[in-house]
Amino acid sequence: VGFDDDGGSLVAQAGCVLENLDTYVQGRGWTMPLDLGAKGSCTIGGNVSTNAGGLRLLRYGSLHGSVLGLEAVLADGTIVDLLRTLRKDNTGIHLRNLFIGAEGSLGVVTACAVQCAPRPRSVQVALLACPSYKHVLETLSRARRDLAEILSAAEFLDLESMKMVTKYLPDNVVNPLSSSSSSSAAAASDSPFFMVIETHGSNETHDQEKMGAFLEDCMSLGAVTDGLLADSGRQASLVWRIREGITEALVRRGAVYKYDVSMPTAKMYELVEDIRSRLEAAGFRCDSGSDSAVHVLGYGHVGDGNLHLNVSAPKYDDRIQDLIEPYLYEWTGRHGGSVSAEHGLGQMKAEVIGYSKPEAAVALMAQIKASMDPKGILNPYKLLPQKALEEAYSKLNKADGATV
Amino acid sequence: VGFDDDGGSLVAQAGCVLENLDTYVQGRGWTMPLDLGAKGSCTIGGNVSTNAGGLRLLRYGSLHGSVLGLEAVLADGTIVDLLRTLRKDNTGIHLRNLFIGAEGSLGVVTACAVQCAPRPRSVQVALLACPSYKHVLETLSRARRDLAEILSAAEFLDLESMKMVTKYLPDNVVNPLSSSSSSSAAAASDSPFFMVIETHGSNETHDQEKMGAFLEDCMSLGAVTDGLLADSGRQASLVWRIREGITEALVRRGAVYKYDVSMPTAKMYELVEDIRSRLEAAGFRCDSGSDSAVHVLGYGHVGDGNLHLNVSAPKYDDRIQDLIEPYLYEWTGRHGGSVSAEHGLGQMKAEVIGYSKPEAAVALMAQIKASMDPKGILNPYKLLPQKALEEAYSKLNKADGATV
Incomplete structure (x- = not known):
C-alpha cells in the first residue's frame, strides 16, 4: 500500500479490504470514493473487477472515473502494468477500463490505484x-x-x-x-x-x-x-x-430472491408494486402480518435510479421464482433498464444479458473474451451467455486451424 | 438531441458542438461536465473518442465516468447500440469505455449520452x-x-x-x-x-x-x-x-512546439526550467525581451497534474525540436508521467507511447485493434506504433490463413 498525501491517490494490492483502506486513508485526511454494505469483507480488487457501485456513487462517481491505474494478469500469464496514479493519461486504448467490471473474465486484477476524495469535515x-x-x-x-x-x-x-x-x-x-x-x-x-x-x-x-x-x-x-x-x-x-x-435481516428471515436493477427513477417503484400484485394474484399472501407471508421489498440507491427488489419467503419455492423470472427482466428491458445495475452477471445472470444489451454488443464482448482468453480459463461460464461464447470461440478456432 | 430534466442526462448526436450543447443544457438548469478552450468548435463525438479532459475535470471527473452510453459503428459496419442513460449498469464487458479515448481506432462514435451536472447558482x-x-x-x-x-x-x-x-x-x-x-x-x-x-x-x-x-x-x-x-x-x-x-497568442507569434504531459504535480515545473536551460545551453536566447527569442511556456491544469509545455520561436527550426525530443519524453517517462495527458497520440505521437505504457500493454492494445479492425481501415497509422500493429496483424493473418 502506498499513498500520495498531496494528491490523495492510493495504491493497493487487490486483496486489501475496503474498510481497512478507508480507515487508512481517513487517518491521512482522505476518504475512499466508494462505500458499500459489504465494506468489512469485500476487497478492492473485487470492487474494481465488478465495478462496485454502492452508496456514494452519486457524489464521487463510478470506479471508471476514480480508478487511476491497475495491474492485471492475463490468461497467458503476462502481467500488464498500468499501475499509474495520473489523473489524465491519453496514451493508447484505455485498457484499464476494460478490466473494470469485466468480472475477471479478461484478466485478474492484482493491484490498483484509486483517487480518494478529501475527507469531509x-x-x-x-x-x-x-x-x-x-x-x-x-x-x-x-x-x-x-x-x-x-x-x-x-x-x-x-x-x-x-x-x-x-x-x-x-x-x-x-x-x-x-x-x-x-x-x-x-x-x-x-x-x-x-x-x-x-x-x-x-x-x-x-x-x-x-x-x-x-x-x-x-x-x-x-x-x-x-x-x-x-x-x-x-x-x-x-x-x-x-x-x-x-440484506442481513432478509437472510435471517428465510428464503430470499434478490434482484438489482436500474431504470428511469420515476418508473422504479412501479416494478415493486407490479411484482407484489403478481404474487398476490397467484395466491401468495403479501400483507405484512402473517409469518408465512411473502414480502416484496423495494429499497436502494434512488439517487442513481438503482432499485434492489428482494422477495422474502419462509422457504424457497420454485413457483415464486417462476412468477418473477423472466417477467422482471422483460419489464426492466422494456423500460430501458439494466438487469444488473451493480451486482454484475456472474454465473446466475450470464444468460439474461440480452435484456439489457443488444446482440451485436454481446457478440463483440464474446469476441474480445475469446481473443484475450483463447483457452477460456478465466472465470468460465460467467458474465457472457454460452451461445455467444461458443460462436466466438468457434470463429477463433477455425481461424487458428492454420497454425496448429 | 434528447434531455432528461429530472436526472440531467443528455443524449446527443456525435456532431453536436460542445458549446451549443452547454448552452442547451444551461437553459434547463444543468451544465456539461467538461469545458475546454476549443468548446466553440469541438464536437461531443470527438470529445468522447479522444477522452477530452479540459478545465473542470478536477470537479466533474473524466468522461469515463460521465459518459453513460454511446453508439458506435464498427469496422465491418455493425452498429453497436449502447446508448442508455443509466448511471449504473453492470451487464457484461464495459464496451462503452473501450471506445472512450480510443481515437476512433476501434469504431466510430456516432452518438452519446452524457451525465450533466446541476448548473451552479x-x-x-x-x-x-x-x-x-x-x-x-x-x-x-x-x-x-x-x-x-x-x-x-x-x-x-x-x-x-x-x-x-x-x-x-x-x-x-x-x-x-x-x-x-x-x-x-x-x-x-x-x-x-x-x-x-x-x-x-x-x-x-x-x-x-x-x-x-x-x-x-x-x-x-x-x-x-x-x-x-x-x-x-x-x-x-x-x-x-x-x-x-x-494557444491563440502562440500561433499568432510564430512557430510553436506543443507538449501535453502529466506527472506528479510537484515535479511539473522542473521540466519547464530544464527545457529552458537546455535550449539556452545550446545557444538559444530564452529571455523575454528580444523578438527573436525562443520562449518556453509552462501552463495548464495544475489541479490535475497536467502541464502544457509550449515552445515558441519566430520560425520553425529542427534544432529546437531535436533538443526537446526525445529528451522531454524520456524525462516524463522517468518520472512516471504520461507523454500525452489529454491531447491523445494521433499520428504524431503514436510511436512515443512506449515512454508511458509497457510493451505488454501496447501489444494487448494492438491485439484488440487487429481483432476489431482486421483490415486496418479505421484511423490507420494512428494511436499505436507500427511495429506492434504489424506483429498483431501478422499473428491474426497467420491464424486467418485457414479460412481463406
Whole structure:
C-alpha cells in the first residue's frame, strides 16, 4: 500500500479490504470514493473487477472515473502494468477500463490505484418519512437542488424493508421515527417510504444551513412528514444500520430472491408494486402480518435510479421464482433498464444479458473474451451467455486451424 | 438531441458542438461536465473518442465516468447500440469505455449520452499572483482544503505565458493585476506565476465566505501576493480569456512546439526550467525581451497534474525540436508521467507511447485493434506504433490463413 498525501491517490494490492483502506486513508485526511454494505469483507480488487457501485456513487462517481491505474494478469500469464496514479493519461486504448467490471473474465486484477476524495469535515445523516413514492422523488429533487454539492447519498426504503429490519435483526433495531416527539409519530413510523439523506461537506455551519433549508422545503411541500437529523455518531450509525441491515435481516428471515436493477427513477417503484400484485394474484399472501407471508421489498440507491427488489419467503419455492423470472427482466428491458445495475452477471445472470444489451454488443464482448482468453480459463461460464461464447470461440478456432 | 430534466442526462448526436450543447443544457438548469478552450468548435463525438479532459475535470471527473452510453459503428459496419442513460449498469464487458479515448481506432462514435451536472447558482473566478511554483502548489493545497466541494478549476500559467497573451492577442488583453490598486501592483504584474481559481456552488453567501477564507489564508501564508476576484461577468471572462488565449497568442507569434504531459504535480515545473536551460545551453536566447527569442511556456491544469509545455520561436527550426525530443519524453517517462495527458497520440505521437505504457500493454492494445479492425481501415497509422500493429496483424493473418 502506498499513498500520495498531496494528491490523495492510493495504491493497493487487490486483496486489501475496503474498510481497512478507508480507515487508512481517513487517518491521512482522505476518504475512499466508494462505500458499500459489504465494506468489512469485500476487497478492492473485487470492487474494481465488478465495478462496485454502492452508496456514494452519486457524489464521487463510478470506479471508471476514480480508478487511476491497475495491474492485471492475463490468461497467458503476462502481467500488464498500468499501475499509474495520473489523473489524465491519453496514451493508447484505455485498457484499464476494460478490466473494470469485466468480472475477471479478461484478466485478474492484482493491484490498483484509486483517487480518494478529501475527507469531509462535516457529515450529516437524516432519516425522513415520505407519504408516497412520488414524494420520495420530490424529496430527491429538492436534495439535488438544496444540498447540491454536499449531497453524498440519497437512499430509500419502503415500509416492508423497515419492518423486516426492525423485526429480524438480532440487535433489536428500532425505527427512531416511531419514538420521536412528533405528534404524528405513530403515523410516521408506518410511513410507506423512508429516505436516508447524507451530506459530506467542508464547513459545518454552511452544511447545517443547507440541510435546514432542505428539510424546511420538504416539510412545507408535504414531501416529508417526519424526519430525524442525527445529532450524534451513534444516531447516524443507527440510521445507516437500518438501511444497510436490510440484506442481513432478509437472510435471517428465510428464503430470499434478490434482484438489482436500474431504470428511469420515476418508473422504479412501479416494478415493486407490479411484482407484489403478481404474487398476490397467484395466491401468495403479501400483507405484512402473517409469518408465512411473502414480502416484496423495494429499497436502494434512488439517487442513481438503482432499485434492489428482494422477495422474502419462509422457504424457497420454485413457483415464486417462476412468477418473477423472466417477467422482471422483460419489464426492466422494456423500460430501458439494466438487469444488473451493480451486482454484475456472474454465473446466475450470464444468460439474461440480452435484456439489457443488444446482440451485436454481446457478440463483440464474446469476441474480445475469446481473443484475450483463447483457452477460456478465466472465470468460465460467467458474465457472457454460452451461445455467444461458443460462436466466438468457434470463429477463433477455425481461424487458428492454420497454425496448429 | 434528447434531455432528461429530472436526472440531467443528455443524449446527443456525435456532431453536436460542445458549446451549443452547454448552452442547451444551461437553459434547463444543468451544465456539461467538461469545458475546454476549443468548446466553440469541438464536437461531443470527438470529445468522447479522444477522452477530452479540459478545465473542470478536477470537479466533474473524466468522461469515463460521465459518459453513460454511446453508439458506435464498427469496422465491418455493425452498429453497436449502447446508448442508455443509466448511471449504473453492470451487464457484461464495459464496451462503452473501450471506445472512450480510443481515437476512433476501434469504431466510430456516432452518438452519446452524457451525465450533466446541476448548473451552479454561484460562480466565482479569481486571478492570483504567486511568487514561486512552490507557492502555486501551496495555493492549490489550500484551495482543496478551503474551497473543497465548490472548487471547479485550478489552473496556472507562468510569466512567459502571461507576456505572450498580453503581447500577441489581437484584443489587447491586459493583465488586470497590473492595474490593480494594490501597492505591489508593479511587482504583481511581473509575478513569476499566476493561477486561475474557479468555484461552482449552490449558495452565493456560503461560496463567498469560503473564497474569502481561502484568499485570506493564501495572503497570510505569502503564497499569493496579489489577487483579483472578478466582480462582474466581464471581468471573469477576461480572466478566462488570459488562460484560454495562450494557444491563440502562440500561433499568432510564430512557430510553436506543443507538449501535453502529466506527472506528479510537484515535479511539473522542473521540466519547464530544464527545457529552458537546455535550449539556452545550446545557444538559444530564452529571455523575454528580444523578438527573436525562443520562449518556453509552462501552463495548464495544475489541479490535475497536467502541464502544457509550449515552445515558441519566430520560425520553425529542427534544432529546437531535436533538443526537446526525445529528451522531454524520456524525462516524463522517468518520472512516471504520461507523454500525452489529454491531447491523445494521433499520428504524431503514436510511436512515443512506449515512454508511458509497457510493451505488454501496447501489444494487448494492438491485439484488440487487429481483432476489431482486421483490415486496418479505421484511423490507420494512428494511436499505436507500427511495429506492434504489424506483429498483431501478422499473428491474426497467420491464424486467418485457414479460412481463406
